[in-house]
Amino acid sequence: MKKEFRNENKFRIRKAALSDIPELKELYKNTVLSVNRKDYSSEEVEDWASCGDDTARWHELFADQQVFVAENEKSKLVGYASVNAVGYLHLMFVHKDFQHQGIAALLYRTVEQYAREKGAKKITSEVSITAKPFFEKQGFTTDAKHRRKANRLYLTNFKMSKILDKPLSDMTDEELRKLFPIVLSEHQSRWKDDYRAEAGLLEEKIGSENIKKINHIGSTAVPGLLAKPTIDILLEITRNTDLDGLILVMESIGYLYSLQPHNPAPHIMFMKGYTPKGFRPPVFHVHVRYAGDWDEIYFRDYLTAHPETAEEYGKLKLELKELFEHDRDRYTEAKTEFVQQVVNTAKKERNAM
Numbered sequence: 440m441k442k443e444f445r446n447e448n449k450f451r452i453r454k455a456a457l458s459d460i461p462e463l464k465e466l467y468k469n470t471v472l473s474v475n476r477k478d479y480s481s482e483e484v485e486d487w488a489s490c491g492d493d494t495a496r497w498h499e500l501f502a503d504q505q506v507f508v509a510e511n512e513k514s515k516l517v518g519y520a521s522v523n524a525v526g527y528l529h530l531m532f533v534h535k536d537f538q539h540q541g542i543a544a545l546l547y548r549t550v551e552q553y554a555r556e557k558g559a560k561k562i563t564s565e566v567s568i569t570a571k572p573f574f575e576k577q578g579f580t581t582d583a584k585h586r587r588k589a590n591r592l593y594l595t596n597f598k599m600s601k602i603l604d605k606p607l608s609d610m611t612d613e614e615l616r617k618l619f620p621i622v623l624s625e626h627q628s629r630w631k632d633d634y635r636a637e638a639g640l641l642e643e644k645i646g647s648e649n650i651k652k653i654n655h656i657g658s659t660a661v662p663g664l665l666a667k668p669t670i671d672i673l674l675e676i677t678r679n680t681d682l683d684g685l686i687l688v689m690e691s692i693g694y695l696y697s698l699q700p701h702n703p704a705p706h707i708m709f710m711k712g713y714t715p716k717g718f719r720p721p722v723f724h725v726h727v728r729y730a731g732d733w734d735e736i737y738f739r740d741y742l743t744a745h746p747e748t749a750e751e752y753g754k755l756k757l758e759l760k761e762l763f764e765h766d767r768d769r770y771t772e773a774k775t776e777f778v779q780q781v782v783n784t785a786k787k788e789r790n791a792m
Contacts, residue, residue, distance in 0.1 A: 450542055452549045455506035455519060460497045462516045463508075466534050467491040473535040478568040479594060487589040504529050507549050509542050518542040522550040526559030526603070531570070541691055547577055555603055563600045574599050604715030607695070616765040618717055623760055624668045630659040633721040634670050641674065641725070644688050651675040651730040654739075658756075661742045665753035669712075669722045675730045682707070685727070694725065703728050734782045741785035748781060 455463070471488040479487070490496065500506065504521035511517050518533040528550055533542045554562055565587055566574050575581075579599040586593040607615070634655040642650060657671030658664045676685070682705055686696050694709035702708065705727060712722030726735075742749040755777055763770040 449512045450509050450517065450540075450545060452507050452509055452545060455501070455508045457498070457501060459508060459516065460494065463497065463519055464491045466516060466519065467532055470532045470535050474538065475567060475569045483589070483592055483594050486592040487594060489590045500529065505553055507546060507553075509546055511537070518546055520546040520550050522554055522562070524554075524557040524559065526554040526562040528562055528564040543573055545691070551603070555606065559603060561600050561602045563598070566597045566599045568595060571597055571599070577601065607713060607715060616767070619713065619767070621760045621764050621767060621770050622667055623665050623756060626659075626663050626666060627668070630668070630670060631655070634660070634672065637670065637672065637721075637723055640692060641672070644692055645685065649676055649680040649685070651677060654736060656726070656735040656739050660739050661749055663746065664742060664749045665756060668720060669724055672723060672725045673733060673735055674725050674727050676727060678729055689725070694723075702726070703731070705729065737782050737785040737789070738778055741781050752777065752781075
């Protein structure tokens with residue numbers, strides 16, 4: 440029997456129907472009256488909440504916008520968002536009892552994907568004081584602060600927008616190579632801290648029952664070694680881990696899923712820190728394997744114990760960067776012989792002990 444992931448990952452998105460309007464009205468009113476009260480006066484939130492009473496407005500919303508709703512495992516409506524084909528996001532609300540559970544981020548990813556598919560070049564919205572920090576985290580910038588009429592009163596909000604860059608999945612190999620060149624850095628002490636923080640997040644979100652081991656691997660794990668500023672993590676999982684659930688969890692915390700058919704089972708890798716505008720540190724690669732005896736550990740430990748070999752490896756990487764700065768695959772392939780020699784030596788020494 441496969442182990443389940445936490446309930447926070449069990450929300451699903453569907454397109455709304457007109458029959459959802461009574462529940463949407465209730466969610467809208469209760470959320471405004473409770474969640475937005477911290478940023479607006481009682482008179483303001485009561486006036487704002489009264490806008491949801493007009494059923495005709497809801498039918499106009501459905502006519503002009505695509506409305507998406509989020510449901511929990513019990514089919515309870517816990518949030519909704521709406522957007523039109525040109526990228527105007529009109530409404531986004533999360534149930535007052537389900538705040539801070541990732542629902543808003545899930546809804547936003549859905550409306551952004553819809554807008555992209557419709558050919559929108561940017562997303563615009565009018566955002567409350569309460570929601571402004573969330574939209575800033577999604578990459579929005581403030582275009583203007585103004586006062587918008589609710590029912591009788593004028594309330595402060597912000598006109599915000601986000602330019603939709605070409606997604607990584609639509610870029611050519613040549614575009615990706617230019618966007619993500621080989622970059623080498625002197626060793627940074629913070630890499631160890633970045634690893635520890637991310638390993639803690641992975642354990643929290645995936646669940647210790649699904650994890651056999653987590654290890655910091657690659658050059659950033661070797662003290663003093665010149666390295667690409669990418670934190671490589673070897674995540675060893677149990678055989679009964681729900682892989683579809685794992686992918687959902689990783690995507691929910693900002694990772695890109697990458698099928699790796701030539702890597703050991705379960706042929707999965709995840710990447711974080713890659714954006715349409717380039718690297719956004721810290722950058723992580725999570726290599727997913729079933730528990731085993733992996734060469735990466737031998738390589739890391741040998742270089743740590745033999746600084747002279749680590750220095751030699753650093754010099755090789757500098758030479759290869761000059762040759763393959765914009766070709767990550769050839770850069771990696773050119774290191775293979777050196778890496779394998781070190782692994783073989785490390786295994787012989789281990790076996791001789």
